[in-house]
Amino acid sequence: MKEKLYTIPIQDAFAKDCECPVCEIYRKLEENAINYTIGPGASYMEEDIRAQSDKEGFCQKHLKMLYEYNNKLGLAMMLKTNMDRTIKELEQVSKASLPQPNSMFKKKEILSHPITDYIEKSEKECFVCGYINQTFQSYLMTIFYLYEREEDFRKQFAEAKGFCINHYKVLFQQAPRYLNKKYLETFLTTLNQSFLNNYKRVRDDLEWFIRKNDYRYKEEPWKNGRDALPRALTKVGSIWNGEES
Ligand SMILES: [Zn+2]
Ligand SMILES: [Zn+2]
Numbered sequence: 404m405k406e407k408l409y410t411i412p413i414q415d416a417f418a419k420d421c422e423c424p425v426c427e428i429y430r431k432l433e434e435n436a437i438n439y440t441i442g443p444g445a446s447y448m449e450e451d452i453r454a455q456s457d458k459e460g461f462c463q464k465h466l467k468m469l470y471e472y473n474n475k476l477g478l479a480m481m482l483k484t485n486m487d488r489t490i491k492e493l494e495q496v497s498k499a500s501l502p503q504p505n506s507m508f509k510k511k512e513i514l515s516h517p518i519t520d521y522i523e524k525s526e527k528e529c530f531v532c533g534y535i536n537q538t539f540q541s542y543l544m545t546i547f548y549l550y551e552r553e554e555d556f557r558k559q560f561a562e563a564k565g566f567c568i569n570h571y572k573v574l575f576q577q578a579p580r581y582l583n584k585k586y587l588e589t590f591l592t593t594l595n596q597s598f599l600n601n602y603k604r605v606r607d608d609l610e611w612f613i614r615k616n617d618y619r620y621k622e623e624p625w626k627n628g629r630d631a632l633p634r635a636l637t638k639v640g641s642i643w644n645g646e647e648s
Contacts, residue, residue: 408541409541409542409545410545410548410549412428412431412542413428413542413545413546413549414549414556414559416428417556417559417560417563418559420564421564421637422564422565422566422567422601422605422634422637422638423565423566423567423570423637423638423641424563424566425543425546425566425567425570425573425574426566426567426570426637426641426643427643428539428542429535429539429570429641430643432535432538432539432542433468433531433535435535436531436534436535437465437468437469437472437531439534440456440469440481440530440531440534441469441472441474441477441478441481442472442474445477447477447480447481453481453484455530456481456485456530457481457484457485457487457488458488458528459525459528459529459530459533460485460489460525460528460529460530461485461529461530461531462529462531462532465529465530465531465532468531469481469531489525492521493518493521496517496518496520496521497517497518499516499517499518502514502516543573543574543577544581546560546574547577547578547581547582547590548581550582550586550590551582551583551585551586557589557593560590560593560597561593561597563597564601564604565597565598565600565601565602565604565638566594566597566598566601567637567638567639567640567641568598568602568638568639568641569641570641571594571598574594575591575594575595578590578591578594601638602638605631605634605635605638606635608626608627608628608631608634608635609628609631609632609635611625611626611627611628611631612628612629612631612632614628615628
């Protein structure tokens with residue numbers, strides 16, 4: 404069964420003391436994808452892969468991560484040919500006639516023109532995001548696969564410390580596609596409770612962190628407030644702040 408390939412990383416992520424096990428899974432895939440794109444394997448030197456990264460380009464987040472990876476020459480080469488392609492294609496679409504004065508449009512209408520359409524389309528694409536998403540979806544399916552088949556995993560799922568708000572949405576949206584009647588309701592009820600209870604827990608930790616910054620609370624114990632802010636970043640923005648593993 405194909406899903407079995409993915410079960411161990413899922414169980415590891417759910418066993419980890421973290422604010423969103425799905426973020427853990429995503430982060431590992433992201434690390435992998437950055438490494439694949441610009442690391443020692445030098446996938447960018449292969450013609451077909453390069454053609455794909457030239458076409459898709461990179462999103463803001465991954466451009467930044469690629470820049471922080473220590474291969475400036477590799478990134479420069481990839482960006483150069485990506486820019487070559489953009490120039491060529493923009494020159495093509497700019498042959499279209501120019502837009503008419505704004506008064507021609509209804510006030511709220513947003514201009515649609517081959518130039519802006521082209522830029523908007525390329526803003527939605529990213530080679531690294533695409534590479535991650537191929538595998539990420541298989542991992543999500545494996546969460547449901549394990550949930551239906553393993554009592555231990557259902558327990559692990561219920562006892563995890565909840566999810567970030569984005570992955571809460573993703574799990575909620577996909578559950579009806581992959582879970583059978585027997586488990587769907589339990590899954591969604593558990594997911595709802597787990598998300599809200601743990602979101603509230605981190606909100607409370609954040610509240611205590613704020614209090615602790617008030618001199619009147621100086622002598623009080625930190626409780627779970629000390630690292631409340633990075634944990635809140637995970638819950639609210641899927642931003643990972645844990646230890647490397
Ligand atoms: Zn998450
Ligand atoms: Zn991206």
